[in-house]
Amino acid sequence: xxxxxxxxxxxxxxxxxxxxxxxxxxxxxxxxxxxxxHCQGCHxxxxxxxxxxxxxxxxxxxxxxxxxxGRDYIGRVPGxxxxxxxxxxxxxxxxxxxxxxxxxxxxxxxxxxAEEVGMLRRDRLxxxxxxxxxxxxxxxxxxxxx
Amino acid sequence: MNRMxxxxxxxxxxxARRLSRRGFIGRLGAAMMLxxxxxxxxxxxxxxxxxxxxxxxxxGDPTSCxxxxxxxxxxxxCSCCGGxxxxxxxxxxxxxxxxxxTCRNPVDNxxxxxxxxxxxxxxxxxxxxxxxxxxxxxxxQPSAANDLDWCLGTQSGVVYNCSTAVVLGPSx
Numbered sequence: 001x002x003x004x005x006x007x008x009x010x011x012x013x014x015x016x017x018x019x020x021x022x023x024x025x026x027x028x029x030x031x032x033x034x035x036x037x038h039c040q041g042c043h044x045x046x047x048x049x050x051x052x053x054x055x056x057x058x059x060x061x062x063x064x065x066x067x068x069x070g071r072d073y074i075g076r077v078p079g080x081x082x083x084x085x086x087x088x089x090x091x092x093x094x095x096x097x098x099x100x101x102x103x104x105x106x107x108x109x110x111x112x113x114a115e116e117v118g119m120l121r122r123d124r125l126x127x128x129x130x131x132x133x134x135x136x137x138x139x140x141x142x143x144x145x146x
Numbered sequence: 147m148n149r150m151x152x153x154x155x156x157x158x159x160x161x162a163r164r165l166s167r168r169g170f171i172g173r174l175g176a177a178m179m180l181x182x183x184x185x186x187x188x189x190x191x192x193x194x195x196x197x198x199x200x201x202x203x204x205x206g207d208p209t210s211c212x213x214x215x216x217x218x219x220x221x222x223x224c225s226c227c228g229g230x231x232x233x234x235x236x237x238x239x240x241x242x243x244x245x246x247x248t249c250r251n252p253v254d255n256x257x258x259x260x261x262x263x264x265x266x267x268x269x270x271x272x273x274x275x276x277x278x279x280x281x282x283x284x285x286x287q288p289s290a291a292n293d294l295d296w297c298l299g300t301q302s303g304v305v306y307n308c309s310t311a312v313v314l315g316p317s318x
Contacts, residue, residue: 041246
């Protein structure tokens with residue numbers, strides 16, 4: 001706990017120097033590049049994540065996105081809600097990512113709008129794991145037939 | 147015809163008396179061995195060159211904190227610790243999850259995506275400590291905080307040894 005406090009203090013000091021002088025403007029970058037810069041560190045280039053720590057999105061995200069509860073989950077999950085991207089930029093990343101992660105042929109997907117993402121991310125999820133488990137249970141038949 | 151047979155027989159018997167078959171195999175083996183020996187020092191001479199000479203299109207010293215790829219590094223440089231700017235020292239494991247940033251390459255003045263993979267599993271290297279926190283976020287923004295020990299993603303636990311800076315490609 002002491003270490004966390006120390007790290008927080010260091011982080012707070014670090015905040016002073018946070019002038020992103022030569023940072024590429026996320027507005028000018030493709031959704032894929034924004035994924036690389038803001039998500040890939042933990043989710044890895046192929047979305048496979050890390051067993052037990054970062055969920056595997058492959059063949060799963062597309063199924064979540066087609067359930068009302070899952071659609072909410074994707075916009076409210078901390079990784080998305082906390083990302084240093086505007087609502088419009090985040091919507092573009094999510095729209096790209098849902099199709100990229102598949103599964104292919106999961107049916108029509110209505111893209112997120114900036115407004116929808118903005119509303120969702122302001123209501124950030126607290127019980128991430130429980131909701132994910134419930135979504136996994138709901139999508140299990142679809143995942144099994146793949 | 148007889149004469150030819152006799153000459154051939156004479157030569158063959160002479161050769162059989164003078165040359166042993168084992169001797170021939172032994173000499174052949176020795177010759178092959180001699181042929182192989184010069185290959186070894188070549189490998190050694192490559193190992194003796196300094197770790198990671200900059201790639202084409204880069205300049206600077208990968209063992210210095212000022213090296214362009216290290217614009218957002220916080221930790222010990224693996225290039226001073228038995229590894230290189232993009233590989234872990236022997237006996238350590240790269241963390242698959244990383245902190246990702248961008249740095250501007252002064253040679254072409256373009257931004258590149260850099261992945262700061264921590265190398266884990268041996269105690270802290272302690273050499274070439276660098277702290278250049280461009281665009282580092284506080285730890286409550288964990289995906290962009292370089293104060294975190296990214297070794298939490300490895301099998302070998304959270305023991306941090308040093309950091310690499312791998313160029314993933316141009317940003318944009």
